[in-house]
Amino acid sequence: MPKLSFKGLEMPESPIRKLAPFADKAIEEGKKIYFLNIGQPDIATPKVALDAVKNSDLDILSYSPSSGFDSYKTKLAKYYVKNGIEVKAEDLIVTTGGSEALLFTMGSITDPGDEVIIPEPFYANYNGFAVASGVTVKPVESHFENNFALPPISEFEAQITDRTKAIIICNPGNPTGYLYTQDEIQKLADLALKHDIFIVADEVYREFVYDGVEHHSIMSLPELKDHAIMVDSVSKRYSMCGARIGCMVSKNKELMATALKFAQARLSPPTFAQIASEAALDTTDDYFLEVNEEYKERRDTLIEALEAIDGVEVAKPKGAFYCVVQLPVEDTEDFAKWLLSEFDVNGETVMVAPAAGFYSSPGMGLNQIRIAYVLEKQNLMKAVSILKMGLQAYNNR
Template sequence: MPKISSKGLNMPQSPIRKLAPFADRAIEEGKKIFFLNIGQPDISTPKAALDAVKNNNLDILSYSPSSGFDSYKKKLAKYYVENGIDIEADDLIVTTGGSEALLFTMGSITDPGDEVIIPEPFYANYNGFAVASGVVVKPVESKFEDNFALPSISEFEKQITEKTKAIIICNPGNPTGYLYTKDEIQKLADLAIKHDLFIVADEVYREFVYDGEEHHSIMSLPELKNHAIMVDSVSKRYSMCGARIGCMVSKNKELIATALKFAQARLSPPTFAQIASEAALDTKKDYFIEVNEEYKSRRDTLIEALEDIKGVKVAKPKGAFYCVAELPVEDSEDFAKWMLSEFDLNGETVMVAPAAGFYSTPHTGMNQIRIAYVIEKQNLLKAVAILKMALQAYTKR
């Protein structure tokens, strides 16, 4: 029998989706599941985006340019300028989701065997993108007790070798919800310049920032003109996860020209989704004010309820719509599977994402889970009540 590639065998499973078979069986058994495991917002997609697809008058569903429709790129660049990021349309490439932007980035700045440094825990697919590109992830652990703040720069410098090509951050963070301060972003910028590294910033949650805090983009620092790469997406901003439209942004002309070759190889991003995304940019700012208030309210409701459970600790997020909680269990993945397969409260149970899959360091985060607060507050409270009873039953086994 032909052999599967080592790269394929080493490709990690998604900690967010790997428990799906357990959820499917639970549903077949008649259980209702509160899904706290995946960042699928329940906020309505802007009507303008949906109408742009419904009411289009295309005669031919044709390719777009490989870098995306010019009209969308110009409108997107204007959005960034209005948010303090001074770029032009030629500084970005439209991609099939933020995922493709990350893959184009990896392909453009690394060779097999090169290394990237990432503060952990981090978005699990960074591991997958690295494996697909033959790149080695060098993690620097951010601490739960520090609310997942940026680790000291000395810890980053310990990991830098002649093979290091980039530092990757997510701001605000997935899975932690941590929001980097202006000072932390500046420290990373200084480090990148000192060691001549790229900084890749995944900023897909930029709109979701709470408590009067401000988002500081890596693209706002002029000294990083040739070092900064931003990854973005409409998925979370406009609750358009299924559109699969993102972008890769950099003022480094050589980098964009290189990434364009990868874009040409996959032909083009999807046409209808670009039409919807362009229309979404007309969404009034009131939309984000209301959405932010809703997520902040959900966060506060969730944190208060979790802190009321004996033995549970929570890191309070400043952005995005995730939090990481420590549970009084040794193996949160086993607990998550058990909740789906063996536990219910009046026919209802909860699905969470075990946090170990968000770490690159083995056996780290084993007692942690990520919770996405993307369901209504009354359902969040129901889910936490079920989680509380499940923990009591699980620890008494």
């Protein structure tokens, strides 16, 4: 048999999706599953976005420009300006989801053998994007005990070599829900300038922040004009995960000209999804106020219920809709498989995401899970009740 590529063999499985066969089998057996493993919001997509597609009068579903429709980029730039990010349409490339924006970024700023520094735990696909680009991830550990705050800058600086090209952050964080402070963003900016490296900020959860705190974008710092790259997406903001529309944003003209070549190679982002995304920008602020309040209530409900379980600890998130939970088990992947294959309460069980897959360092996060609080509060309470009974049964086997 012909040999497969090394990078293909090294490509990590998604910790979120690799348990899907166990869930499929459970469903075949007639079990109801409460899905706490994946960040698919149950919030309704804004009607204005869906109507824009339904009412489209296109005669030909043609290519868009490789960088996206000008009308969408112009409107999107105005959205950013409204949120304190001074960019123009020419600073944006529309991508097929935030994932493609990250791949374009990796392709534009790294060569095989280069390195990127990422505070862990981090969005698991960063590992996959790095492998696909032949790039090494240098992790800097953040800690459960302080809700995964930014590690000391000295720990980032200790990882910098002549192959370091960027520091990557997710703000607010997936899987932690941590929201970086203005001081933490400034410290990262100062380090990037000192060593002349990029800062890549995945800001897809910008709208979801709680407890009166503010989101501070890496793009808001004028001194980072040539060093800051923002990745964004409509998936979470408008509950439009299936649209697969994101964008790459930077004021570095040489960088964006390079990224555009990657965009041209894949031709164009999807037309109907851009139409929906452009229309979604007309969504009123009331929508986000209501959604934020709903997620905050879900977060508080979830954390209170989890903390009532013996041996369970929770890192409290300030943004996004995820939290990392420590369980009184040695291997949460084994526990997650067992929940799906061998346990149920009156025909119902839960699916969680083992957190080890969100770390780059081997052996980290083995007793942790990530929970996405994307279910209504009543279903969250039911899911936590099943999880509690599952822990008791699992540890008493």
